[in-house]
Every structure is written in C-alpha cells, then in structure tokens.
Amino acid sequence: MSAPAGPPRRLRLGMVGGGRGAFIGEAHRIAARIDDRYELVAGAFSLDPYRAIESGHDLRLDPTRCYTDYRGMAQAEATRPDGAEVVSVVTPNASHHAICKTFLEAGIDVICDKPLAANLTEAKDLLETARRTGRFLGVTYNYSAYPLMREARALIEAGALGAVRVVQVEFALGWLSTLAESDSKQARWRTDPIQAGPSLVTADLGTHCFHLAEFVTRRRIDALSADLAIMVPGRRLEDNAQISLRFDNGARGAMWVSMVAAGEQVGLRLRVYGELGHIAWDQSEPDQMRLALQGEAVRTIVRGGSGLSAASKRATRLVAGLPEGYYEAFATLYRDYADILTARHAGTAPDPLALLAPGVEDGVRGVAFVEAALQSGVQGGAWVAMPGSGPD
C-alpha cells in the first residue's frame, strides 16, 4: 500500500508593509493562514527599524529576516535556499510599482494589493516585467473572491439573465465625511497624492467596482463619463465620483464611489440586469444574493446551497447558513494563488477555477480605468474611451 498523496508543502511567504497596527497587512496574513498553504518567513514591515523588528517579533519571525528596506529583503531572500518564494505587497499605492518590480526582477512571485500602480505607464511596466521574468503577479481584488460573486459570474455565463443590459455598482464609505486626514495615519496617506497617487476614491474603491463589474458580467467597459468632486474642503483628492458606464455589448451602467457617504460602513453593492432578470448583492451580507427573474418569485441564493456552480462551491468552506466573511473570501484568493504557484513549481496546470483569482492583466485594466476617469473628470465629464490595456 503506498502512502496517500499528501497536501502540497507550505509556500514560503514574505511581506512588504503591514507593520503593527496596519489593517490590510493583517488581513493578508490571516487570509494566508486559514487554509494553511503558506508559512510567513520574512518581512519588511516598516521603514522604521524599531517598528520593523517589533512587527516581526509579533509574528514570531527570525529577527534577521525582518528588514527595513524591501531592496535588501529581495536580495537576501532571493539568495537564501529557504528564502521567501512569494511576497505580499501591502504598502501605499504609489510604492507598488517599485516594490513589485524589485521582487519580480529578483525572481520572486508577488501578490500585490490593489490598485496595481499609480498610473498606467507603471502598471504596464509591471505587466511587461512579469512577462519578461516569467514571474507571477496577482492583484488582490478580494471582493470578487466572495463565493457568490463567482456564482454570479457562473450564472451569467450560463445565460441565466440573458444578455446584460444594465450594471449598477457602488462602493460607499462614510469614513472620510470629515477631514479625518488631520488625525488618522491611514486617512493621511490615502488622501496624499504623493503616497496614494493622483486619485482617492476612483483608485481605492473604483478599481474594486470596475473589476467586479467586468468579472461578473464577462463584458468589458469601453467608455465612461465621470463627475469627480471634492466634498470636504481642504481635501486634495476626489472623495466622490459619479461615473456613467458603457459596455462593449451596448449595456449601460452607473458607478458611485464615495468616502463621504456619511452613515455607510462598507457599502459595496452590485446589481446586474439582463434581458431575463437581475442579480443583486451587498458585500456586508455576502452569503446571500438576490436572483430575480422577470415574472417569477425572487429567489435568495445562499452560499453553500444546493445546485450552485463549481466555481462557488470551490470557494466555499462552510455549509449554507453558517456565515463566512471577509477573511474567508480573501483566503480563497490566497489559496488560488497557492494552487497557481504550486502548479508552476510542478510544471503542471492549476485547476482552471484557480485562475478566477485576478492577475496582472486585471491589475493593469483597473489602473487604465482610473486614468480614463481622471481624464473624463478633467474634461468636465466628457465620454472617454478606455485605453487599451495590453503592453504598449
């Protein structure tokens, strides 16, 4: 009797950014931990040496692998036999390009938070770099990993709604209803053009909406008209945007992204209307999705329920009725990336469903969207065609 096939070995993970107290770094770490496919081995958690060590200490890391400089980390880890194989980049947006490029060049795969880069030139350069080096570059549009967003995609692909006609998507937060950047560190960098790049809500929230809309509908947005506004006096980047959308098949849509939507917590909501009916989903109750077909009773699709697609089943851990949440969806991305990387190491093809996890092309496309929206905004809401998103 031969030994049963074991689980794949854990991938050696590094992290750039995500020091003590950082929200998104901790989310990436818990996501990596849930399915036990990674082992955190190194990090450049902070530019401040004390904080870098302290943050690594919290994570029981070897102090010699707690770096203050991502370049040093890339060099050191790339040369160790037990070095990090993949790094998570969870720093402010404007630094993504330099950091990702460094690791790719060092032969290390990368999982980068969104948006991929501060502008389209940088984003395309990362696409080119990834292709040239043969490294993997994933971009964590984590909301599309919720099981029911994968179910929505599968439903639409199967024709359940007929041709898509209208997409309504919004991501509304009340977080920056006041000039919070005077008090909060996270608010400060996000509203600072030097650290965040040229956009606030379009980049931070709009890229999620854009990806989700294209992911679920499998259609491309090809033009948009944006009305960008700064609602809070003293702020330097747009905190509210109303964006009209046109899709490649003639469908229309509207996107609203705002950080001045007082009273909202994490108001990410998507509705897709086709010829036959619509789906509606709200991130704050991610385990249910409305499916309303014209002339039939509205159905509530529940994660884990019977009759769901392979795509959503694969992203599901618990039976219907026991809630999963934000970490589990994020963990699905990490598990997908682990499958992709493990298959690469083995020279095999990953489960095709793992490829639902967004890659560098999706990252480039999101940055192209931000540029188009900014351009429309400058032109007083003129309709702007989406730029091509391949390498130049």
Added chain:
Amino acid sequence: MSAPAGPPRRLRLGMVGGGRGAFIGEAHRIAARIDDRYELVAGAFSLDPYRAIESGHDLRLDPTRCYTDYRGMAQAEATRPDGAEVVSVVTPNASHHAICKTFLEAGIDVICDKPLAANLTEAKDLLETARRTGRFLGVTYNYSAYPLMREARALIEAGALGAVRVVQVEFALGWLSTLAESDSKQARWRTDPIQAGPSLVTADLGTHCFHLAEFVTRRRIDALSADLAIMVPGRRLEDNAQISLRFDNGARGAMWVSMVAAGEQVGLRLRVYGELGHIAWDQSEPDQMRLALQGEAVRTIVRGGSGLSAASKRATRLVAGLPEGYYEAFATLYRDYADILTARHAGTAPDPLALLAPGVEDGVRGVAFVEAALQSGVQGGAWVAMPGSGPD
C-alpha cells in the same frame, strides 16, 4: 349648546380618463374615497360611447353625466348648479395640456396626473392659465405624499443630515423588458410618441424621481448629464436612462430610471447623504426609512413612531406597525387638495402642511427636467443647465 363644527362638505369630483380596467383612474378614485372628502359626480371615462357609459355605470353615476368628450363635459358641468367643482385628469400624457386648459378655462379646478404636459411650452401655458383663471392645478407626484418622504424632508430641513452632498435615486421596473407594447394597451400608449410625448422613462419615472429628490432635499437640481438608451429593439422611446445630477449647493447625484430592469417590480428608491449621515427609503416598504448617522447605530424610522414631525403625522392614519400603502399616500394628496380647495371656497388659508401636495409649479419643473434630459441625451451626454421654470 351650539352644534359641534361639522366636517367640510364633500367636493363634487369629475374625472377624465380612467375607464373600466384603467389602473391609475381607479387609484385616483379609491384615493378620493378613503377620507370621504369627495363625491364622484361625472366623468368622461372613454372616447368610446359604450365604454364611457359602462364605466360610469360601474360607478353608479347618472348616465347623463357620463360624457364621451371632455369639452362637452366641461361645458355641461360648469353650468350645472351641482356640477363638478374639480376634475381629475388621468389620460395619456400628451393630452394633459388640452384637457387641463379646457377645465381651467371653464372655471373648474384640476388634479392632473404627472407629467403635467408633453413639453415645456405646454406646461408653462398651463401655469399661465391657472394664474390667469385663478384656478387650482395640482399634479399627483403621489410618492412624495408617503409619510416618510415628508418625514425625510422635515428631518433634512431640521438639519439632521447637515448639508446635502449626494442624492441617489432610482425608479426601475422590469415591465417593458420585452416588447410588451405589441400586446398590452397600457404599454402601447406609453411607448407611443403620439400619445406619450417624446419620452418614456424620463417622463414617466424620471419626473417622480426628480420631484422626490427636490422635495426631500429642498435643493434644486441645476444641471444634468443624461445617457438615454433604447434597450429593446423595435421600441421608439428611451427605456433606460442614467442621469448624473448637480444641485444648486454643489451636491451631486445619480438618477437611474428604467423599464427594462428585469425582475424589478416597482423599484423606486431614494437615498440622501449629508455631512452627518443619510436616509434611505424604498417605496415597496414605505413605512420604514433608514436613518444612518455617521458613528451611530443605524435607526429604522417607522411611520407613526414617536417623535416624528408634524408633516408626517398629518399624513398618517394608522399606528406604527399596522402598514399603510400606496392608496393611503395617494389619499393624502386628495385630502390635501380637498383642504386647499375647501379653504379657497371659504376664503381662508389652508393648513400650511396641505401645501406639501405638489402644484402646477412642481408640474412645470418636472417637464423642464424631461426637456433638459432629452437635450443632454441628444448632445451625447453633455451637461445641460435646467431651464428656468417660471412662465416666460
């Protein structure tokens, strides 16, 4: 001991349109009946003589007062001592101007369904006619009569949300997802430019949204950018519109109106975000409204609950928890109009809260909105300023 002051006498009501099987005519009649302030005495229910008589018979009307021609009705009723004092006009949109004008000129007050007219010239002419004849002309934007829409207005007026920043409003139906006009009489006239005028969803649904947004916020929309589309091949008027809004205080907004929103029934929803929080309301559950103030637990305001404004209390009949609906809101308009007309007859001032019921100026403004949206649509979504809405 003197006799107690009695209730005002019933007003003698006529109706134009609303023959057997018509939806909106029956709604007006039930609305008029609920508070027992009107007595239906005459009608021109149909151009078809048999149907006109038959419809009047259903309503136990004197056959001699069942007209086939609104002109004859106006003349006859204006000269009878017991003639109709006020008529409800519930015909297809494009006929509103001629009918309303005829009755106003005959000295009879008018309650007209929305939109007031097929174009701004006609609408302004009705405004001028009403002023000249001294007659009353109400326009039944019935949704603003829901108690919680009056509460929302009172809350915002009292500063509960701070300055308004963003308005999201939509009215989405799935009714015309297919080319229903080939089968359904109501679908046929609404999609026929001759009977309906030059707009479908903007006129039929957009005017409700427009009125509601201005009514609740007490701000004026002063510019808009519209993306109008015909989604169902063979249709002659726009069945989907995405409209970006700018308000006179710098607030932004988006309106979506659609009759191709498959799976929606009567999806009229309004959200208003201010500096401090937002309100959210859905017509299909009209007795509750979300009030979310930044940093506080979301509250569900319930019609009839304690602490509500005089404006919503006056529009409330039942205790909190016993549901009111569409007819009761419509009845509130009829009661308000009865109060206004009764006060006019007595030469006194009505309860100021009765004046929340929309009048001819609101009707003109709605038609101005439709014209602006059509103009923006023709110009590829250019921002168009709202035309002045006073008489020229």
Added chain:
Amino acid sequence: MSAPAGPPRRLRLGMVGGGRGAFIGEAHRIAARIDDRYELVAGAFSLDPYRAIESGHDLRLDPTRCYTDYRGMAQAEATRPDGAEVVSVVTPNASHHAICKTFLEAGIDVICDKPLAANLTEAKDLLETARRTGRFLGVTYNYSAYPLMREARALIEAGALGAVRVVQVEFALGWLSTLAESDSKQARWRTDPIQAGPSLVTADLGTHCFHLAEFVTRRRIDALSADLAIMVPGRRLEDNAQISLRFDNGARGAMWVSMVAAGEQVGLRLRVYGELGHIAWDQSEPDQMRLALQGEAVRTIVRGGSGLSAASKRATRLVAGLPEGYYEAFATLYRDYADILTARHAGTAPDPLALLAPGVEDGVRGVAFVEAALQSGVQGGAWVAMPGSGPD
C-alpha cells in the same frame, strides 16, 4: 343593446361603538368605504349623548339616527324602510354578546369585532341565535384577509409544503410594557375584567393567532398547554402567554402572545413548517411571504405576483410592488361580507372565495380557545383538550 349589468347597490350600514377618537371603529369605516359597497346610515357611537351626536356629525349622519342606546337603535332601524341592514359592533369585548344578540333578534345582520364574546356560553348562544334567526354574523379576524395569508392557505391546500408539522405563531406588542392603564382609556378597558372579560392577551391577540393558524393550515388545534403571566405589577389580567399547541394531525406548535414585548409594535408573525418546506410571514410587511422549500433557494412570494392563487388574487387590488396595507385587508373582509349579504338578499350563492371571511363558527372557536388556555393556566400548564365548538 341592453344596459350593462351594474354594480350591486350599497348596503345600509350601522355601527355600535366607534365614537370620535376610537381606533377600531374608524378602521371598520374606512374598510367599508374603500370598495364602495356600504353607506353608513346610523350609529350608536357612545353612551354619552353629546359624544354620540358629535361622532355622528363628524360622519355627516342624520342626527336622528345617532343613538345613545343600541337597543333603541335596533328597534328604530329595524322598523324604518331605509333602516340599517347590517351593523358593525366595535365595542369592548364583554358587551359583544348582548349587542350582537339584540341586532340578530331584530333581523339585522352583524359584523362583530373579535373576540366574539367573553365566554364560551355566550359565544355558543350567538351561534344558536344566528342559526335560529337566519341572520349572518361575521367576526373580523382581519389578519386572515391579507392576500398572502389566503395565498398561504391555498399553497398548503395544494400540498406545496406536504403535511404540516410545526406552527410557530406570535403576536407581540410593547404597548403595555408599563402600567399604561393608569393613563390611557383604551388600555383601561382592555385590562379591566368587567369590560374586557377574563383575559387580556389570550383574548385580544391569541384569538387572532389561533384563527390564523387554523385558517392557513386547515388543521384544527386540539390541545394546548398555557403558561400565563402578569408581568407588570398592578395589572389584573394576563399580559404574557406562552402556549404549546398540538394539532389534530400530530403537528406541534407554539404561540406567544404578549403586550409587554417592549420595543415591538405589531409583531404578528406566522410560520408553518411542513414535510417539504415552510412559509413565513410578518404582518408589518404583509406584501411579502417567504416560501422555503428544503433543498431549494428561498423564494419571496409577493402579493400580486404572477402565478398566485385565485384566493389571493381576489383579495388584491394593486400590482405587485405597490404596497397594500391594513385597511385594504380589512376592506377585503367588508367586501366579502357584502358579497355574502348581497347574495343572500338575491337568494343566490356568493362567490365561494367570499366565504373565506370568518363567520360565527370561527368566532365561537376563538372563544373556546381562550377558555381552554385560561383553564390550562389555572391548572399550572396542564394539557387541555379544546372543547367542542358546536352549539350544545
């Protein structure tokens, strides 16, 4: 060409109770008005002569038909050629028996609010009286007239849930969380054994639940175990009851009725579980009902939606998505009673669906339930069989 068949003539309606300011009398009047099948002609609105006249004056009644004494009213109206044909009885519970009996004996039909009587002896006497005099006696369990409760009954009758196994029903109000009877007139009579009879929540709320459970399931409750409590010190009747139920087919259930459920408004909720799935309904959102079949996505059945039963369609006025409420359901009872009475006058059979409106047998059964619950309560929660509910 013969004249089209007209609508039936309006029935001449009288009312006992329901003076100025009374809630339930006004509800009966609006219910009677909505479908225009009744004309209010007389009333004994109050024992206080001034209030009796004043209340009639509010309703534009002839002062000579505003009585202070129901006996005088019965005698006078029974002998007028244009006298009331049917009276609504909306007085405190303990007076129902004497009033209903007087009108039945005078040859006048009766629509009585629930509970029918203060004890089973009285209730059975009314059943006997109605049979003997050949008069009609309806009992307004108004909640079973909501269209979706009729839909639920039709669904279960059609086998959609399989055999019923569990019924959970509750009617919870916060109204009497404090000793409100010291301030409020309505609270005073309801908590006074002389006016209300021997039960508070079991009679006022429990009879609704009991009727609804039997109406929807078409099964009979045949035993119960009740835990009755007085939660507010100083109160004289039970303000909270937990009642376990057994049905004639072996199904089990629980009923909770309370007026000390602080924070509840009108918390009437019903769930019925069968072998295949369940329905769930909440009176405060009466236009929707959950239908959950095991192994399928939950469906939301909407009043007016396609595919609904004849029984609920007949009780529906508005299209799906435009809300109906409490008055419309109550009006359905009045319309049903009008159909029944009009058919009796014509010597024909009414629409069988009109017979869904509850009659005297349902009234007797509700009183039998109250007696059984009180008996169980006295015996420390012993299981008590429901008494027979026919005439002795």
Added chain:
Amino acid sequence: MSAPAGPPRRLRLGMVGGGRGAFIGEAHRIAARIDDRYELVAGAFSLDPYRAIESGHDLRLDPTRCYTDYRGMAQAEATRPDGAEVVSVVTPNASHHAICKTFLEAGIDVICDKPLAANLTEAKDLLETARRTGRFLGVTYNYSAYPLMREARALIEAGALGAVRVVQVEFALGWLSTLAESDSKQARWRTDPIQAGPSLVTADLGTHCFHLAEFVTRRRIDALSADLAIMVPGRRLEDNAQISLRFDNGARGAMWVSMVAAGEQVGLRLRVYGELGHIAWDQSEPDQMRLALQGEAVRTIVRGGSGLSAASKRATRLVAGLPEGYYEAFATLYRDYADILTARHAGTAPDPLALLAPGVEDGVRGVAFVEAALQSGVQGGAWVAMPGSGPD
C-alpha cells in the same frame, strides 16, 4: 532598549475525532489556526488505522503521532517532552466522557465539543475530575462567542433593557426533514442512541440555546415544560421539541429546537425582552443585532461599530461592515482558551474577558437541561425543576 514583549508561544494541540471529511473537526482546526496560537501536533482522528494516518497526512502531521486509540495517544503524548498540552475532543457525544476523563487524568487540558456528556452523572464526573486533576476543561458552545452575543450580554448587564421578562430562542434545521440517517454518516450517529446518547435535538441544538439564553441574560432557567416529538417515522430520537421556560427572576420564555424545520438552514435566533426594550439576533447574519427600545426608533447594532462594549470589541477583528462569520467566532473561543491556558502556565490570571468562554460548569448545566427536558417529556410536559448542577 529591551526587546519588545513577544507574543505567547503556540500551544501544542492534539485532536480526538475530526478525521478526513468531518465537519466539526475542521472547524476546530481552522478556529485554532486563525489567531496563530496553536500548533497541531498529534491526533486520533479515526478508529480506522488507514483513515487515521491519512487524516494526519492531510494535516502534515508526523505519522508516529497519528493514533487510532485515544488512550494510547493520551499516554504517549503525556510522556513526550514535546507532547500535546491540550486536546480538542470532537467525537460523537456519547464518547465525550471517557475521552475527556482520560486526557484530564493524563494531565492534559481539554477543549470538548458540546454537549459535554450523555447524561448528568457523566457530566458531573468530568467536573469532579477537572477539579481533582487541576486541568482545564472548556466546552465549545461556539455561538456565544459571536461578538454581538457578548455585546448583548454586556448591554443587559448594563441595564439597557431593564429586568428581563421574556426570552424567545430557537434553533431550527431542515436537515433531518426526511429519514436522512439511512444515507448520511453524520445523520446516522446523531440519531443513534448508542452514539449520540438519549437525545437528538435537545442535546445537539437545545444545549446551544440554553447556554445562549443564560449567557446573554445572566439569569438561570429554573424550570421547564417540554413537548418532545418524533416527526419522521422510523427515527429513534426526538427531532422536534417545544419547551416552555421559567427563569429565576420570574421571566418566561420559549425554546424551539428542530431538525425537521424544512427549508431552514441554520436557524438559530435569540430574542430577549426586558422592561425597556428587546434585542434580536439571527446567527445567519451575526454581525448585526436589533436593539429596540420602547418608544424609540429601532437601532441596528453592528459588530465593530462605535460605542460597543469591551467584551465585544475583544472578540472583533474587522471594522464594521466587513463581515466576520462562524470561523471567527469559533476562533475567539480558541483564543480565549489559549489566554486562559497561557496564564495558567505562567501562574497568572487571564484577561477576565477570556473567561466568557464556556467552561466545564457550563457544560454540566447544559447536560442538566437535557435531562430535565427528557424528564418533562416523559411526564407529558409536566413542569420540571432544573437539577442542581454542582458536583454531588
């Protein structure tokens, strides 16, 4: 400058039960992993040697520490210097006593799934054993670890609802609506008196409800009346129970537990009514809780929102609006147990809030409840006093 204080070392964890495909074992493992406070080192996953090895292999365990027999595991691990310090027991109910006792006697702490034992004698013996050996024994009533259940407890403790008057709690599944035990392994053991003990729903679901009700209210249930039923022919244990409750302060309540509630997934719902208002919570949307105070607008309390108690904040990882779920609540128990055990090892006191995690006394009390309910059921629903739950 001294090194920053590090995180506590990981506890060495073993597991009994939870082989490949088992649901609850995997939940315990993920829960243990999320906060990185445990390292899984050994397991007796199955009595079947191949499956035991295979299950350990899936988890990358040393094959020499994959046992088939928990006794051998206890002996071996207790004597290794790197042996398991704490074991999770996730086997069928009837085996809990023997397994827990074995590990406690071997000096190893235990985290046991609920119910603690198959009868009160066994449960009390475990309490006595834990006290005698000085070992810790936690019982995973995981639902009370949801942040908002801790918030509810804190609110009630702070007097927000006044004295508790009514508790309505239910746990309804549709899972066993048919005789699923003929096909499903998990259904088989749970409905088999030999493996499950003498109760199905009362033990499996009722103990959760019982614990939650007492945990949140901080009151004790002191008597109950149970109506137990077998609804599916051929089943050997009760699959539906209606239980009336009386609390030590005079409050009343009802519990409904069922596995034949067709169409329900995980219908665990709790409502607590006090003098001033109530809270309502549904496990399937665990991040929100209704707080309804009489005379005020209903508030929706959201996990992570501002103004929440220290108890719920400590159990919260994500900001309000990003959903947490079942695993995170379970992980909170594991983190609490880690805090308790780490403090014991250090000879210090744990954070008092960690002691909200249920211990052996809570386990005993749950088993006492099951015995009382069975006794009442046998006596035809007689009221039975809860037995004392201390050691005899």
